[in-house]
Amino acid sequence: MLKSKVLLPSDGSITAAKAAAYAARLMKLNPDMKLDVLVVLPEKEGLNNQTKDMFETIDGTIEAKGKDILDNTVRIFTSEGQNVQGYIEKGDPAAVIIAFAERGAYDHIIMGSRGVSELRGTAIGSVSHKVIHEANCRVTLVK
Numbered sequence: 001m002l003k004s005k006v007l008l009p010s011d012g013s014i015t016a017a018k019a020a021a022y023a024a025r026l027m028k029l030n031p032d033m034k035l036d037v038l039v040v041l042p043e044k045e046g047l048n049n050q051t052k053d054m055f056e057t058i059d060g061t062i063e064a065k066g067k068d069i070l071d072n073t074v075r076i077f078t079s080e081g082q083n084v085q086g087y088i089e090k091g092d093p094a095a096v097i098i099a100f101a102e103r104g105a106y107d108h109i110i111m112g113s114r115g116v117s118e119l120r121g122t123a124i125g126s127v128s129h130k131v132i133h134e135a136n137c138r139v140t141l142v143k
Contacts, residue, residue: 003032007106008084009097009131010039012069015112019142020076023110027082037073037086038100040093041066063088094130106137113141 008023010016020037027033041062070086077084089096093115101109113128132139 004030004034004108005104005106006033006035006108006110007097007101007104008035008037008073009093009109009111009127010037010069010073011093011112011115012039012065012072013112013115015114015142016073017076017112019110019112019140020073022140022142024077024080024082026110027077028080035077035082035084036104036106037070037077037084038097039066039070039073039086039088040096041088041090043090043092093127094134097127097131098134101135101137108137109135109139111139111141113143 006023006026008020010020023035027035066088070088074084074086087100089100097109097111100106109131111128111131115127128139128141132141
């Protein structure tokens, strides 16, 4: 099998969990596959002062939730005896995923087709749609 370096973005959604399960099955078939999990948290840049103050009070909660998402996703792999690395970044999800994949020289991104904010995605363009069109590597979407 081919040696591959895979990035699995996760937002805790059902489709992200399905993407993780799919990636875990691929890892069983390809023991040389290296996989990293990425969770992207919102950033407070560009918010007005009132919103920034409110964001400060919930920032710790958001980071705790991000860590929970990362831990739960990594657990999918460790329960199968697979070793993966996990990362948490902040910013616009699509931009962070694309930049992270380029910096890390990943040759494949596996992600859920819909995230936790399906309605928002229809208005401004979904994260998966942006990643498919802007990533410089193969992208697999899992429904």
